[in-house]
Amino acid sequence: MRLGIISALYEEQQGLVEAMQGPYKLIHGQREYWVGKLFEIDAVCVLSRIGKVAAAMTATTLVEKFGVTHILFTGVAGAGDKTVQVGDIVVAESLVQHDMDASPLFPRFEVPLTGLSHFPADHRLGTRLADAAQAFLDRDFEEAIDAREKTVFGLVQPRIHRGLVASGDQFVNDASHINSLNDALPGLVAVEMEGAAVAQVCYELGVPCGVVRTISDNANENAATDFMRFVKSVAARYAFHIVRRFCLQ
């Protein structure tokens, strides 16, 4: 296995690069690719930046230039359903580009000429990610997140959800918008801005991908403030411990 690990934000990637053994940096397409070993696994860590084009470019480069055999995306997301709460962890089963709409030529959400609206995440990687997330919650969470942070974010008993993740070039910060996406996309658990682009690239190139996201906000009117606070404090520790547990399995 040669694992490509993509994060959208610096905070989410920082801990992973620091944990790499003997990393070296290669710059390609205005991005830094950190190549080395992460908990004994051959890995390449990279910051995609935000949005579907950025993520697609990064995933393609990981496969074509760095020869990765599997791709993981770690980061944060807005809740896509009322049952999903801040601090919960979401593992994608499939991913949809919620801002894709070539109707009436093609059905809403379908990526023209692929015949698909939902791109699969790899089931085995998903199970390994969900197990890693559970190990993080059971074994690392108490120590990794302090009491004040648990109170501030209401992290009582975080849960793991597997389901549909929707990506678009929009930060969703409007209750009526997230509610209408939830209505239109059965099984929706989270919204973010990259995962479905990575899933399409991986599907087309035949590379398994996994997407794991921690919920930072409810994609409503408070989303921007909640997101900023979550990313500045606990997000990096979630990402780090989940990837660590994934690699150690």
Ligand code: ADE
């Ligand atoms: N990532 C984290 N929160 C998000 C939101 N509300 N919309 C889109 N991407 C997000």
